[in-house]
Amino acid sequence: xxxxxxxxxxxxxxxxxxxxxxxxxxxxxxxxxxxxxxxxxxxxxxxxxxxxxxxxxxxxxxxxxxxxxxxxxxxxxxxxxxxxxxxxxxxxxxxxxxxxxxxxxxxxxxxxxxxxxxxxxxxxxxxxxxxxxxxxxxxxxxxxxxxxxxxxxxxxxxxxxxxxxxxxxxxxxxxxxxxxxxxxxxxxxxxxxxxxxxxxxxxxxxxxxxxxxxxx
Numbered sequence: 624x625x626x627x628x629x630x631x632x633x634x635x636x637x638x639x640x641x642x643x644x645x646x647x648x649x650x651x652x653x654x655x656x657x658x659x660x661x662x663x664x665x666x667x668x669x670x671x672x673x674x675x676x677x678x679x680x681x682x683x684x685x686x687x688x689x690x691x692x693x694x695x696x697x698x699x700x701x702x703x704x705x706x707x708x709x710x711x712x713x714x715x716x717x718x719x720x721x722x723x724x725x726x727x728x729x730x731x732x733x734x735x736x737x738x739x740x741x742x743x744x745x746x747x748x749x750x751x752x753x754x755x756x757x758x759x760x761x762x763x764x765x766x767x768x769x770x771x772x773x774x775x776x777x778x779x780x781x782x783x784x785x786x787x788x789x790x791x792x793x794x795x796x797x798x799x800x801x802x803x804x805x806x807x808x809x810x811x812x813x814x815x816x817x818x819x820x821x822x823x824x825x826x827x828x829x830x831x832x833x834x835x836x837x838x839x
Contacts, residue, residue: 666834674810695809699809702735705738710747720761741765749765812831813827
């Protein structure tokens with residue numbers, strides 16, 4: 624959920640961050656009655672990153688730049704790794720993008736797909752984001768939408784970011800570099816948080832798939 628801040632300083636960021644977190648907690652509590660109770664016995668070593676329960680995503684439509692809309696059905700039947708970012712994220716986003724690339728290499732089959740959702744939509748197009756990814760030799764799907772759609776989707780994933788606009792036209796985006804796993808039923812299934820360890824992430828991904836096969 625993006626908010627505006629007149630200047631970039633630690634106090635401003637902290638206040639805005641806490642406001643966002645408070646809003647998301649209220650949103651979460653309001654949705655709890657509508658969500659299913661957790662029926663799974665989640666292993667202790669998976670509780671830090673698995674969503675409990677798995678969370679259905681809101682209906683959405685994203686622009687991929689090739690005149691084809693990306694909707695919820697894109698997730699059906701496949702495992703997906705989702706990252707919210709923008710084309711000027713380097714070097715902060717390097718670990719997350721490299722982790723996605725490594726997972727893509729390790730699980731190179733049609734059952735996996737990778738999506739980067741653009742959050743800098745007031746300053747860049749989906750083609751700008753796609754060009755950035757291609758420039759880094761990253762073969763991921765890039766998509767974005769209107770601010771309202773991005774905000775709703777970011778709230779559902781709990782992907783936090785803050786955009787600061789300056790009077791001279793410059794801007795800065797600060798973000799959490801979380802990687803989100805969406806299961807073949809189109810639900811947020813897990814969240815991987817930095818610092819990223821490639822061997823650990825791969826092992827956790829394998830555990831997720833095995834646990835999913837046993838419980839779904």
